[in-house]
Amino acid sequence: MSPVVTDPAELPMLFQxxxxxxxxxxxxxxxxxxxxxxxxSGAHLTGPDALRAELAGTVAAHGRLTNRSRHALVAADTALLVTDWTLEVDAPDGTRIAPTGTTANIARRDADGTWRFLLLNPLGTA
Known part of the structure; x- marks a missing residue:
């Protein structure tokens, strides 16, 4: 069951x-x-199967995410969510790495009032 998210600013922490x-x-x-x-890595994914594969790979790499929200800019049924992040993961060689960045994510309010991510861009403006 999907969570009922009534404030788009909650999405980054729920994702974390x-x-x-x-x-x-x-x-x-x-x-x-x-x-x-x-x-x-810069690839663009769409669809539930591609998203599942990407997210499952991060989980399999023992991903540990820390988000710090900067802005949640909302107009009508669209929100721009800007979040600083650090993601600790196991690299293929077994070392633990911790890349960082700033997202520029877009969320959309569904007809039932629930906010969901429409587009995630962990590379922000890069």
Whole structure:
């Protein structure tokens, strides 16, 4: 069951909590139908199967996300969410790395009033 998110500013923390608990289904529930994301490597993914594969890979790499919200700018049924992040993961060679960045994410309010991510861009303006 999808969470009822009535404030788009909650989405980054809900994403953080779901990732840190390893719950790929909870992560996917935060995305609107037809949503997409840009990966930290720059690839653009759309659709639930591609999103699931990307998020499951992060969980499998023992991802630990820390988000710090900067802005939630809302107009009508659209929100721009700017968030600073650090993601600790196990690299393929077994070392632990911790890339950082600033997102520029877009959320949309559904007809039932629930906010979900429409587009995730962890690389912000890069």
């Amino acid at each position: 909590d779901a990732l840190n608990s390893g719950d790929v289904d909870a992560l996917l529930a935060l995305f609107a139908p037809g949503a997409g994301m840009r990966t930290v």
